[in-house]
Amino acid sequence: MNPLILDGRKVAQTVKDELKGQIDELQSKGITPKLATVLVGDDEASKTYVQMKANTCHKLCMASERVFLPEETTTEELLDVIQRLNEDPEVHGILLQHPVPSHIDERQAFDAISLDKDVDGVTSHGFGATTFQLGAYPCCTPAAILQVIDYYGLDVEGKHAVVIGRSPILGKPVSMMLLNRNATVTICHSKTENLPEVVKQADIVVAAVGRPKFVKGDWLKEGAIVLDAGYNPGNIGDADYDTCYAKSSAITPVPGGIGPVTISMLLKHTVEAAQKQCKVS
Numbered sequence: 001m002n003p004l005i006l007d008g009r010k011v012a013q014t015v016k017d018e019l020k021g022q023i024d025e026l027q028s029k030g031i032t033p034k035l036a037t038v039l040v041g042d043d044e045a046s047k048t049y050v051q052m053k054a055n056t057c058h059k060l061c062m063a064s065e066r067v068f069l070p071e072e073t074t075t076e077e078l079l080d081v082i083q084r085l086n087e088d089p090e091v092h093g094i095l096l097q098h099p100v101p102s103h104i105d106e107r108q109a110f111d112a113i114s115l116d117k118d119v120d121g122v123t124s125h126g127f128g129a130t131t132f133q134l135g136a137y138p139c140c141t142p143a144a145i146l147q148v149i150d151y152y153g154l155d156v157e158g159k160h161a162v163v164i165g166r167s168p169i170l171g172k173p174v175s176m177m178l179l180n181r182n183a184t185v186t187i188c189h190s191k192t193e194n195l196p197e198v199v200k201q202a203d204i205v206v207a208a209v210g211r212p213k214f215v216k217g218d219w220l221k222e223g224a225i226v227l228d229a230g231y232n233p234g235n236i237g238d239a240d241y242d243t244c245y246a247k248s249s250a251i252t253p254v255p256g257g258i259g260p261v262t263i264s265m266l267l268k269h270t271v272e273a274a275q276k277q278c279k280v281s
């Protein structure tokens with residue numbers, strides 16, 4: 001039987017439709033939820049992603065501020081920009097686009113974002129609070145994966161989820177979030193031995209490795225669910241779609257899967273941040 005195609009554009013639209021009423025309510029009180037994005041350097045894909053975020057804000061009548069900093073920006077200069085945004089009462093959410101140039105201390109920069117404006121869930125504090133379910137905003141791609149799971153009513157409890165990748169904004173947080181949903185979670189990475197054999201045991205595979213078409217269909221157990229969080233150049237996912245399609249019971253495409261939901265979750269968190277900061281429930 002053909003797998004269920006998990007349509008991220010449809011899920012994203014549902015999230016955005018739900019936001020409209022909340023944005024209208026804020027605006028009736030003179031508040032426009034505002035997201036600030038910070039991009040350091042000239043990476044073309046990153047430019048596209050911050051543009052997509054600004055466009056989506058615009059479509060939802062939210063405000064956005066885009067800060068572009070040159071490649072040679074120092075960590076200290078970036079920290080000053082983040083501090084300015086932390087102190088700006090009109091900015092409700094801050095997103096520092098990953099990756100930053102290698103001479104910048106990305107962890108220090110992420111951690112400079114104040115927790116109440118960390119709508120991208122990238123601070124160490126946010127990660128800890130997400131892990132312990134203390135109400136922080138989770139990272140947006142992991143939140144998108146959970147949103148797709150919930151939209152389609154996929155069963156997670158007691159299932160074996162194999163997460164391939166351990167990055168701070170994807171593999172690690174999604175593993176904690178699946179664990180919090182009572183999945184049995186295995187985290188795989190570049191040093192994992194016999195990766196195809198580990199993946200073979202998975203009911204749910206999260207491909208978050210950053211390598212195009214890395215996960216092959218013959219690694220999968222028949223009927224596994226494939227959630228592809230890859231965003232490689234050319235809009236190619238981390239799963240080899242055609243071979244995984246043939247083995248899975250449900251699969252996210254790239255494009256049109258987790259990516260669009262990621263942006264809608266960012267805006268959802270920004271609206272929630274505006275509600276909290278302005279004390280509007």
Ligand SMILES: Nc1nc2c(c(=O)[nH]1)N[C@@H](CN(C=O)c1ccc(C(=O)N[C@@H](CCC(=O)O)C(=O)O)cc1)CN2
Binds near residue numbers: 095
């Ligand atoms: N600070 C962050 N940096 C990065 C994140 C993040 O969540 N926070 N994620 C990725 C890139 N990313 C958002 O920043 C992102 C990538 C891809 C998509 C997306 O919707 N892709 C589309 C295809 C692209 C297109 O339509 O042109 C899709 O999959 O359908 C959204 C967000 C790295 N950095």
